[in-house]
Amino acid sequence: MQVTASHDDFLRLVNEHSGIVHKVCHIYCSTDEDRKDLFQEIVIQLWKSYPKFRGESRFSTWMYRIALNTAISDFRRQKRNPRVSYPDSAPFEIADQPHDAEKEEKLRMLYKAITKLSEVEKALVMLYLDDRSYDEMEEVLGINQNNLRVKMKRVKDKLRELTKTTVYGT
Amino acid sequence: MELDQLKEVWKEMEKKGTAEKNSGQLTYLPGRRSHSPIAKMKRNLFIELLFVIVLFGGAAVYYFIAFKGRVSEVSWTYIVLALAFCVYYYRKSKLLNEMQCVSCRVKSNLELHVKTLEKYVRFYLIYGTALIPVLFIFFGVLIRYKIPGTNLPGIFYPSAANPWWKAILMIVLVTAAVTLLFYMLNKWYVKKLYGNHIKKLRQVLEEMNDGD
Numbered sequence: 001m002q003v004t005a006s007h008d009d010f011l012r013l014v015n016e017h018s019g020i021v022h023k024v025c026h027i028y029c030s031t032d033e034d035r036k037d038l039f040q041e042i043v044i045q046l047w048k049s050y051p052k053f054r055g056e057s058r059f060s061t062w063m064y065r066i067a068l069n070t071a072i073s074d075f076r077r078q079k080r081n082p083r084v085s086y087p088d089s090a091p092f093e094i095a096d097q098p099h100d101a102e103k104e105e106k107l108r109m110l111y112k113a114i115t116k117l118s119e120v121e122k123a124l125v126m127l128y129l130d131d132r133s134y135d136e137m138e139e140v141l142g143i144n145q146n147n148l149r150v151k152m153k154r155v156k157d158k159l160r161e162l163t164k165t166t167v168y169g170t
Numbered sequence: 171m172e173l174d175q176l177k178e179v180w181k182e183m184e185k186k187g188t189a190e191k192n193s194g195q196l197t198y199l200p201g202r203r204s205h206s207p208i209a210k211m212k213r214n215l216f217i218e219l220l221f222v223i224v225l226f227g228g229a230a231v232y233y234f235i236a237f238k239g240r241v242s243e244v245s246w247t248y249i250v251l252a253l254a255f256c257v258y259y260y261r262k263s264k265l266l267n268e269m270q271c272v273s274c275r276v277k278s279n280l281e282l283h284v285k286t287l288e289k290y291v292r293f294y295l296i297y298g299t300a301l302i303p304v305l306f307i308f309f310g311v312l313i314r315y316k317i318p319g320t321n322l323p324g325i326f327y328p329s330a331a332n333p334w335w336k337a338i339l340m341i342v343l344v345t346a347a348v349t350l351l352f353y354m355l356n357k358w359y360v361k362k363l364y365g366n367h368i369k370k371l372r373q374v375l376e377e378m379n380d381g382d
Binding site: 007010011014015018025035037040041043044045047048049052053055062065066068069070072073074077089107111118119121123128129130131139140141143147150155156159 | 173176177179180196197199200201202203204206207250270272273274275276277278279280283369374376378379381
């Protein structure tokens with residue numbers, strides 16, 4: 001009975017925060033097959049680690065750690081898909097938004113530019129887009145806040161440069 | 171184009187699409203087998219261990235039964251070798267279990283991963299190579315003294331035409347050459363298996379430490 005209760009709790013919590021897993025899969029994988037594999041692996045790792053979750057940090061922080069650790073250290077996936085692979089279209093979540101064509105194109109380019117970032121930069125962008133505080137970013141990544149701010153600024157500049165080059169061809 | 175402009179769209183990902191995707195998927199996923207590299211390494215290690223136990227255990231039993239205990243020292247040597255392999259696998263399995271802490275901060279998990287993986291590779295290389303001369307000499311002695319009718323070249327055994335020091339020198343030279351060959355092969359294999367991964371993890375770690 002206890003096992004079932006724990007299983008149900010787990011499914012409820014993961015369902016509530018499943019957006020985190022989907023985002024990690026989207027940002028670290030370029031094909032549907034890889035996304036599916038990574039999603040599966042993250043859920044398995046979450047389930048294996050769940051008995052040790054003591055609530056010392058927020059569930060979302062804990063989930064971010066597991067999702068990012070799984071995505072970054074999975075060398076089999078990285079080997080199969082070198083970092084320099086760009087999606088031909090924006091992910092469905094972006095494409096489905098009611099934006100005008102120009103804005104949608106820019107968003108797609110920005111998303112494409114994110115795929116050119118390093119593993120650490122991708123993690124930073126993701127946490128930033130999710131409106132996570134620098135405290136929480138430090139909790140997830142283990143990088144001190146001053147360094148995080150410097151890195152974040154660099155990433156923003158890099159993205160601005162990348163989108164400028166791709167969109168406007170400069 | 172600013173990053174902040176993507177924030178709203180990004181937030182929508184939380185709500186959109188995920189609910190219906192999850193409903194069926196999540197229920198059956200927790201019980202499934204992990205396909206992570208470490209899980210695969212653990213499974214391979216277990217298969218290797220089973221193979222060694224069956225092979226060496228079978229050989230030990232065969233020598234006990236077929237020769238009615240007359241060459242029991244061969245059986246015991248097989249058992250000792252199997253035990254040495256068990257120690258080897260136990261240590262490797264322990265390192266694999268310590269290799270990851272997925273719920274830790276990303277940086278500390280990476281540090282742990284790199285450190286333990288390097289230890290694992292070093293152990294694999296040293297212990298794996300050290301077993302080669304032991305096995306080589308064991309099988310040499312076995313073929314020469316315990317299997318009737320087999321002829322190994324006379325240069326390996328002392329005789330009237332071949333002084334003892336020459337025989338020992340030949341054994342040492344050939345054993346060293348075979349060990350060196352296996353060491354090189356092991357090194358190439360280990361680099362092929364883990365070299366790029368360690369390099370990549372180190373790069374990520376360096377990037378994280380940059381500015382700290």
